Amino acid sequence: MRRYVEAYFRHPILLMLPVLVAVAASSAYVVRQPNAFRGGASLWCDTPVPNPSSIFGGSSQQSPAETQRAVLTELLLARTFLEKVGEKAVPSRYGTNGPKARADDALFQLARDVQVSTGGPHLLLVSTTGGTPRRASQLADAVMRTYIDEVNDTQRARAQSSLVFYRSQMDEASKALSDARAKLTQYAQANQGGGPAGTATDATIAQLTEQVSGAQANYDKAKGDASSAQLVISSGSDSGVVRVFDPATASPVPVGRRKKLVFAGAAGIFGGLMVSFLAILLLVGTDRAVRGAVDVEAIRMPVVATVKEIGPKRRRRKKAS
């Protein structure tokens, strides 16, 4: 340990130089980076129609904004979604016409430029970073529009499938209802004059009437579900789940670099220290010379005197002066 510390004090400049160079290089890199501007937009999130809006009653479950944030964050990892966003934001930059590797780089950079957060139970905030205020704003707008389209498309596709399903259920319920009604009518006509059956006849009528009521309820439910699905389809682009609340805007003032500079400086110090540490290891590892009285005493040789800095080095200096 002593030899390592001594090596540091013997070569302070040599060992501090990597730290200084690394800090200077990392700081210069940050300073030379182009300006970045921040854009943003917000979306209003609610439960899908025809369900009642969640703003009128609290829910212990996850808020709509939280749900949408999770979904949007997930989508930002998907290449297809990023491509759609890129095409809407800056087609020339994110288009798939160029080399694939370059397009991939651009898409990953795009994903890094978008941050999603919630401003409350219903407000979803989209923050973007861009080289110019316009680009940041375009990116926020593209993310917002692409996400809304994605949600609406999903809603519509699901509604289409549901409609087919509910219609088939409605047909079956309609047939069951017709059958039940026919049986009731037939039985009523057969026992119109009354007779010896008496009480037994009334029980059968009640049972048939109950069957008709059940079939009617099933039919009504299927009809209601089909109507809901139809409503979603007919509502066009607005599913009610997400809608634009604040349009995309961007700040004309570039993002401050202080934080980046601090991080770059810290990284530079760390990197430089690692280089210095390796240099010290190398210096001490290759050093086989006696460094002082301690080394001499370690091999059981008594030190009778220590003389500090005398000899040719100082003589030369003296002569030069």
Next chain:
Amino acid sequence: MKAALSLTLSEAEAAPTSVKPRRRRRGITAVGAGDAKPTEKLDLRRTLLEANGSQWPRLTDECSSALELMGGPAVVGVTSCIRGEGRSTIAIAMALAQPYRYGTTVLLEADVEKPSLAATLELQQAPGVADVLEGASSLEETIQWTGESVGVVTAGSAGTDTSALLSRLLRRNLVGELRELADSVIVDLPPFVGPGVGMARACPRVVVVVRAGSTPLDRLERVAAELDHPPVIVNRADERLPPWLRRMFRTTS
């Protein structure tokens, strides 16, 4: 450490307790070899101060303390693991540090392969050790006395056959002869490799100069093993650690 030191430096007891009469110096107060033309007195301290600045007194103080720790001089060889560790500088400082307590001192340059004392101290290169060994001059004539009761015997004109010269140096007891002429002798030995190993072994006491950041640890371990853990002077022990950190490491170790 002091206990270890006293064990290691048992020869310290052989150190002189009384200062030899200064008359020995009489007749050769003029600096320079016997056959050299008389020159003005050399002031080693002034020469070194001009060359090294204010750090020289501090160095001699350190060396004086080191010699005291070693139990006083008599004969001390100064060696190092490799060249360029400040061996000659320490030897000069030791020679300068001695006269106050131990009387006259002769600094003998035994590193005939790469002599440096004459240039450093602005003395005459010859006659010196080589000339004595070849019989060209007497040992007494080669001593260049300075105003500090310090005599210096330089390597002399060694020529090219230094290995033969070194083996002759090993055979002849120059140090013993010098002890007859001075109270103590400091020998500036060659590095502890090749013939330097034998010369260091021939010295009754050896101190090793280690230059921080330069001396290989494995070479020092070899010196420790072969010379039975001799005392060490650490040169350029420039402690860069803050005092509180030094204290912490001392506590933890």
